[in-house]
Amino acid sequence: MEDSSPSSDSITFLGTAGARIMVANQILASGGLWLDLSGTEILLDPGPGTIVQSTKRKLRADKLSAIILSHRHLDHSADTNIMIEAMTEGGFKRHGRLFAPGDALGSEPVIFSYLKDYLEGVEVLQEGKSYSVGNISFTTPVRHIHQVETYGLVFRTTERTFSYIADTRYFDGLCQHYSGELLIINLVRLEDNHPFDHLSVPDAEHIITELKPKVAILTHFGRTVWQAKPEEVARRLSQDTGIKIIAARDGMRFDLSQLDES
Ligand SMILES: [Zn+2]
Numbered sequence: 001m002e003d004s005s006p007s008s009d010s011i012t013f014l015g016t017a018g019a020r021i022m023v024a025n026q027i028l029a030s031g032g033l034w035l036d037l038s039g040t041e042i043l044l045d046p047g048p049g050t051i052v053q054s055t056k057r058k059l060r061a062d063k064l065s066a067i068i069l070s071h072r073h074l075d076h077s078a079d080t081n082i083m084i085e086a087m088t089e090g091g092f093k094r095h096g097r098l099f100a101p102g103d104a105l106g107s108e109p110v111i112f113s114y115l116k117d118y119l120e121g122v123e124v125l126q127e128g129k130s131y132s133v134g135n136i137s138f139t140t141p142v143r144h145i146h147q148v149e150t151y152g153l154v155f156r157t158t159e160r161t162f163s164y165i166a167d168t169r170y171f172d173g174l175c176q177h178y179s180g181e182l183l184i185i186n187l188v189r190l191e192d193n194h195p196f197d198h199l200s201v202p203d204a205e206h207i208i209t210e211l212k213p214k215v216a217i218l219t220h221f222g223r224t225v226w227q228a229k230p231e232e233v234a235r236r237l238s239q240d241t242g243i244k245i246i247a248a249r250d251g252m253r254f255d256l257s258q259l260d261e262s
Pocket residue numbers: 071073146167
């Protein structure tokens with residue numbers, strides 16, 4: 001038996017809504033993911049309401065070391081500015097870094113120019129690069145097929161590797177980049193009979209079967225998945241793949257030590 005490690009790595013889902021209708025009506029929350037990895041706190045994809053969802057759960061923005069955007073779409077970036085303001089205590093404590101694809105920082109940036117000075121730095125995400133924040137490293141292995149420049153992420157801590165497949169259309173070669181004990185998938189659509197650049201349930205089944213993580217977590221649900229009940233979708237996928245699959249809930253905290261039970 002392993003002794004209990006002093007660091008408790010966790011991922012808190014500050015929202016599970018994906019795409020327009022779910023986000024615009026706040027049928028589900030859309031606050032992104034709050035990672036606490038060996039004491040390094042990172043906010044991923046702060047959509048609308050992140051400031052509300054995080055403060056409600058007593059997560060402290062001033063403890064964040066970085067904010068990462070997988071892409072510039074509003075449901076992943078709307079609260080970037082307020083979260084930078086909160087992370088840096090209104091600019092009084094110059095602190096933290098923002099990571100985002102080039103097109104989120106270019107001619108129509110997601111960040112107000114005056115807030116850039118509050119940060120320690122802004123870093124451009126590029127295909128195949130790796131980055132570090134404190135004792136955590138992450139890579140952006142492949143550019144996704146989505147309307148704007150988009151990357152998924154593979155995180156490495158001293159003990160763990162886990163992947164986050166952000167918005168994308170399915171493409172050959174997607175799977176090979178996202179190994180790890182844990183796989184988080186943005187699952188927007190129930191069926192794959194649609195013209196949008198999003199993953200569907202059959203895509204998720206294929207990806208999970210291919211990658212065989214210990215645990216897969218589904219999140220970022222569009223209306224069709226929500227109507228089919230995410231827990232039910234996850235239960236069926238678990239049955240079909242033989243892999244533990246969890247439907248994220250708003251506010252759910254997943255402790256990475258749970259991977260040892262799987
Ligand atoms: Zn998107």
